Amino acid sequence: MIVACKKGESIKLFIPCFLDQCAPQVANAVAGLLDRLNVAWKYPEDQTCCGQFAWTAGDPATARRLMRHFLRVFAGAETILCPSASCTYLVRHCYPQLAEGLKEQRAVAAVAARVMELGEWLAGWGPLPWTPRFEGSLILHRSCKAQQLGVLACAREVLSRVQGLKLLTISPYYTCCGFGGTFSLQHPGLSRDIGEAYLAAVTATGAAGLVSLDYSCLLHLQGLGVAEARNLLFYHLAEILTMSG
Structure with missing residues (x-):
């Protein structure tokens, strides 16, 4: 389902670690795309892996540590924009599982509702x-x-x-x-x-x-x-x- 995005919102770019290290041209293309749309964005330089590899490897303890760091880094963003469906899926659907019964549960729910994959965000842009x-x-x-x-x-x-x-x-x-x-x-x-x-x-x-x-x-x-x-x-x-x- 295509949902109209809120133009003028504050955006923090969530660039997956594999893009940062192995395909920086993709991250640059995302930044260039937003610039051409005259969208204000920020790239938090202290972001790390979201925890996907730890989660899929069966290491929830490490995934939770990375989740908590993610919550600190992306706090306050109206939209967290990610050029990866898999990492978006982790934050939106797996973080709530990791946070179940923890004090971070409410913060995770808020972040999960604000993270968007690039394609769905662009479809909503028009x-x-x-x-x-x-x-x-x-x-x-x-x-x-x-x-x-x-x-x-x-x-x-x-x-x-x-x-x-x-x-x-x-x-x-x-x-x-x-x-x-x-x-x-x-x-x-x-x-x-x-x-x-x-x-x-x-x-x-x-x-x-x-x-x-x-x-x-x-x-x-x-x-x-x-x-x-x-x-x-x-x-x-x-x-x-x-x-x-």
Whole structure:
């Protein structure tokens, strides 16, 4: 469901640690996007990992410590904007589980209500004051957490405004990229097999590559070593939207 965003609200950027360390160009694209929209934003420099890896690894104690730090860092923000469906999902749906029965429960509920994934926020913003352009075809990656978060329709709405872009579809059988955070470390062989099968299916569609709300999936797929041989392109939503003729 597309919800209109409140223009003029204070925004704090929640940049996932993997973007900060492995794909800073995506974070820069998000900042550039907000600047072109004349949106005032702040980037809290003391933010850290939200705790997703600890949570998926079965370490709730560490996840809670990171949750408490997140609450301190992002206190007071009207909107917490995140360019990752998986990290948004953790804050919105997993933090309340971590805080159950704790004194932070009310603060967590407030933060969970204010965190927004970039695609859903942009869908609520409405038309951009410029025309993004991408000549070619891409597949919108249906990452596991983007599906669970329910934001793929928002991403399709936003991408429909990109001139020249044709979104192709892939069999519903191919959705997971094989990353799964710690899954790829615990089951490297299976993770690779899933990823390679996924890339083969993408190539079969004739698409130039993938666009995703979760760049962690794209980092995993690029790391398999076969994507380059297939001449596939990988973009975060923000990168596509900052392209213009």
